[in-house]
Amino acid sequence: MSSEQNTYQASVSCFDQPGQLSVQQGRQALLDAIVSAKHPGRIRQPIAELVGSVLAEDVISPINVPAQTNAAMDGFALALPEASGDSFPSEYQLVGKALAGHGFDGELETGQAVTITTGAPVPAGANSVVMREICQPGEGVVLIEKPESLRLNDNIRQAGEDLATGQVAVKAGTRLTPAHQGLIASLGLTDVAVFKPLVVAVFSTGDEVVAQGQPLPPHSIYDTNRYSLIALLKKLHCEVIDLGILPDQEEVLAKTLADAAVKSDVVISSGGVSVGVADYIKTALARVGEIGFWRMNIRPGRPFAFGCIGADLTQDNADSAWFFGLPGNPVAVMVTFMQLAQPALRLLQGETGWQLQAIPAIASEKMRSREGRTDFHRGIFSLSAEGQLQVQTTGTQGSGILRSMTEANCLIEIGDEHGAIAAGGSVKIYPFADLL
């Protein structure tokens, strides 16, 4: 901690971090601080409502999927002579039907066939399925137009080829997608164990910040940050407590933080975290908890603060919560949420193996930055005619210009090691696909 941070001492230490951090160090420090924190408890979640939840236990397949070996095409199931190499007869004796949901009870002898539909069980003795389009069914026989195209095991889906009984279908810690929901449904399960939603309390600060529906007095601004934050948190599947807009008063902020920690796992504020004479978030937090670190070499978002409210959060402590103090500028709020708060929130939700997706791209224009600081520009990526991933900025990059976020499809990162990037230089981009 810097000497400035050391003036904000709390009773119990969750942290052991030095002063101004790089983005990498800050992200790691957040993860290190919370890695041993308790996950929220578990609940059983019905299979129609799994998307966005984090799986709390491995899902083990109780059955083979598919349960039976079945046809992948509408046509005829054939019993080919196995020992005839690649040369098969063109005529087969038609002895019955196997329709989806209705099997054929007998066993085929070599040279016999049944009509079959996609998904119907392949009868015993059959070893190939041939598409209807290249067959001519007749009275008691079926003729294959090009017998040289026949292959053993063609168009047959083996029992258990998707999942075998006892196989791990989805690992604990996975954030569930529509594909997982479908896969879990295919096992016949009605519900699975997921982590309870993380409860996150959110408020805006500032005497100039006004709620929607009110007239806008001189020197004021409508509250933007609470709404972008609530939307981001809901996308992350958190349960949100909206604490509204708080005035620039240390006493009120300290009381709100302490109260919020009792009913939430995480508290996120915006504004009041810099060095202005009315910026009280840090002093308020110091009264009811501890600042882990404050200020990072990031733009936008330099005054970002992280800490805890109440006692040691590595223990099961219902009156404590993690705290993220995001800067007031609306772009800084979204950038610090995505780059810093998001990985920590996902870890607290029990999600494992998730990482921010950084992709190399070529800058289509000159981009400003400074060595020793990580800059995040709002960008629009596309593929060039040559198939090269390229990115341009959305134009003016002020930290209060939220339009830049709405026009972008990614953040462009210019790391600490770089100054300005010339057109044609390499940058990293973070596509918005995950959250926006």
Ligand SMILES: Nc1nc2c(c(=O)[nH]1)N[C@H]1C(S)=C(S)[C@@H](COP(=O)(O)OP(=O)(O)OC[C@H]3O[C@@H](n4cnc5c(N)ncnc54)[C@H](O)[C@@H]3O)O[C@H]1N2
């Ligand atoms: N002397 C210094 N001044 C500033 C520094 C610094 O290092 N030294 N850092 C600048 C940076 S960078 C940022 S970012 C801001 C952040 O400061 P705060 O977190 O204290 O934010 P505020 O001063 O409260 O507000 C900044 C800006 O954002 C507007 N705002 C605040 N809340 C909302 C909201 N809910 N919805 C919409 N807009 C909001 C506020 O009106 C201000 O314009 O500090 C710089 N200054």
Ligand code: MOO
């Ligand atoms: O870095 Mo602050 O976040 O620009 O406005």
